[in-house]
Amino acid sequence: MKRTVRLFAVVACALLAFVFMGAENANGEAIKAKIGVISIITGQGAAYGEAITNGIKLARDEVNAKGEVLIDLKVEDSSGKQEQALAAAQKLINSEKVVSIIGPTLSNEMFAAGPEANASGVPIMGTSTTAKGIPQIGKFVFRNALPESQAIPASVGQAVKKYNIRKVALLYGNDDAFTKSGFDTMKEVAEKLKLEIVTIQEFQKGQADYKAQLTKITSLKPDAVFCSALYNEGGVILAQARKMGLKVPFVGGNGFNSPKVIEIAKEAAEGLIVATPWFGEKNDPKVKEFVAKYEKAYGKKPDQFAAQAYDAFYIMTNALKAAGTADRAKLRDALAATKNFQGVLGKFSFDAERDVVMAPNVLIVKGGKFTIFN
């Protein structure tokens, strides 16, 4: 009797192993597919593009090593210009015949390239496109970039509670779609929380001098400053603000998520509050492993853009596995059904409109690093 049971067990295990080995596809072969990437490799914003491309490449190496899917990555440069992003999308869709596209980097570029991908039936996923209305472009358009509309209420809400904020000054870059839409959300949230907005100050990209705006803000004595800026300007603003004696808490938009802010502002960054999907110091083995691998490959720590791109690639290839074959329409359906994916950013799902469902971390800069804010 015992021998029969043991035999049965061995055969059962062998059968199970056989079944799981065939998880690639019906033929037991790896799924081969071409995935296109539109990124900013040259021009303004190349720093973001570099982080994104690095994250994707790292993921690609890992996924290909596993062998269930074999991805041929085709990377095209958009230089941050939407015409080039559109041309790149056309090239990837029609000349390279990719099964899907990850990117482009900027919301502006997505507004030009997205409709084209949608009309051509090619799933396209933005990893950093946070403007309003992106997934609504069409049913082939996805994003895993946590929009400001989810991040800011978290950071502002916690800050207001902790510091008893009643009067607030708003400062933002009005010539960039990213920072402007961040500001729109900040204003909305401030109004919803019935805060008194003492002043709204604007600046333009590439400005080196914010004294005039900061002097005005200081004179009105707000309890906090909500600032929507890219890290280039953000770091400088923090430094100049602290230097002129503006000591109140700063709540930053998505652009402040980068360790580069701390690099530029140094001690002035202490006390900065941001909400971000990415927390590199999290006590999570997946996160630690990713950070270590990334640092080894590229010589620096990954930022939010690299992390989101890394997760995006995994989301894409998981959906490819679920679809079973490199078919654009099947991939789209599989993507839309993504639920509770565990990535380095945490748990992730697409909602009914292919937008992000994810809980942000609210962080504060302490001792020169981002730490959890509570």
Next chain:
Amino acid sequence: MFLEQLINGITLGSIYAIVALGYTLVFGVLDIINMAHGEIFMFGAFVGMLIVSKAGAPLPVAFLGAIVVTAAMGLLLERFALRPLRTRPGASHLASLISTIGVSILLENVAHKIFGSGNHLFETPFAEISFTIGPVTVYLVQVVILLISLFLMVGLSLWLSRTRAGKALRAAAENLETAGLLGVDTNRMITATVVIASAMGGIAGVLVGMAFNYINNQIGLSMGLKGLAIIIFGGMGSVYGAMAGGLILGLSETFVVAYGSSGYRDAIAFVAIIVILLIKPQGLFGQAPAEARR
């Protein structure tokens, strides 16, 4: 706050004035706008930054380095982008304008290649020192900038009016041909003018680094366009016009941000151009009427 904004405005304005002086010198003698002036200024700032922040050398060395590099750039500009056009018959003024536009694009993108697109820290050793006079805090940096600017402006005016070389330059500005006939070595004069103007741009670059602590490769473009606005406003070829125009622009920008809408800060310069071209095209201190210049 008013006094502090006033000081901000004057600091900004004096830097603008120096940049404008560079334009006005070249225009006065060569009758052309050097569209690459803004980018040369930007390189001056970066050289200063490399010397002060990366090499840790003292500030005067930064000035020296910036002056040397930008003067050299001016030399190359004159030799390769401007002089060949002078010797060609029938090349219009637009040709030199376009040629300098070409140089400016080249410089802007070379800087982008070398320095990247981010902000770089410019550490002035005495950046923290300030005095409090009543309700107002004045930084030593602001005082130094003002002093250097004044020194340059006064020095330039004296040099132009008192020294032989300066008078030769003014003669060349009046009429290049006649000056040549009277024994002025026009080629050398022109080269000297471009070199001096570029060096002034370099000095202004270091001043900007001191004033704002951060520089990036876009500052050349915006400074260049504002410098243009200033000399058109103040009068092309007029030294006083450049100085007055610079101060006025610096103060206007600061006060518009302080008391008006900060979104339009950069547009002021251009509105000023348009207004002055409609009312008094030769500028506040300008000399010959616009139609006579081609």
Next chain:
Amino acid sequence: MEWLNPYHLQVASFVLINAILGVSIYVTLSTGQLSLGNAGFMSVGAYTAALLSTQHQVPIPVGILAGSLLAGAAGILVGIPSLRLSGVYLAIATLGFGEVLRAVLINWESLTGGAVGVPAIPQMGRVTLVWARDRGFSPESLGLQSNQFISLTVFLILLLGTILTVAFFLRLSRSRVGRAYAAIRLDESAAAAAGIPITYYKVLAFSQGALLSGFAGALFAHSTSFVSPGDFTYHRAVEILVFAVFGGSLHIFGPVFGAAFLTVVPEALRAISDYRYILYGILLVLMMVFRPQGVIDPALLGRFRRSGKGTPA
């Protein structure tokens, strides 16, 4: 039609839009006026078309017409005061105009949406496809996939627009107006002395250039389906300038060639696109030093014509 690649059609479409832009600066240049404000006029056309079609559901052709005319009107408004200016002053004033306009686009959020731009502009090809489908037509009957049909439609519309533009201005250059332009360019005082109404022709040229820029802008909006102030910066104005300066500023084929060459080459050489602007800068200087009239000039065209006629069939 397997060979019909929407990617190539896309690049060709950009070539055509750039060609119209190149002609727009050429027209004003043919009277000796250098306008660096064409990016501004382009934005007038683009935003007019964009806002009319997204907020007021105006049909695309009407929007394009309105955009072009509004840009042309703006050209008159800018052209008249600019008469007092010449050469460098004019170039800078027009540049200033473009920058002020861009600041307005960024700050007048209630109208333009600010820096965020205007998304979801009806795209010429997609709208045509829907229109055709509604009438029972399907691209498969022509052997085309949807996206091929879309790109082809856009390309054909732009081709028509470009051909009409070039044909019109070619005729113009041989007419009385064209001769007046040339006379003004060569020597304004002499032309005035000869009885040519300088003011009228200069403003006319200015507004024609502005109208063309606006036309190109509206077409741009309806091909990329998104516009924002960042599309109309000083860099764009310089790009347009380079088309004409490099391609040839003495004959209308010049900017057309310049636009084609300078749009296709960076696309084909994506590898060197990192250095694209550096090369542009060097190109501008070299052209001014060695061949200020640009690549295509009447002499070159004359040689083509002669060799064409002289060769036996």
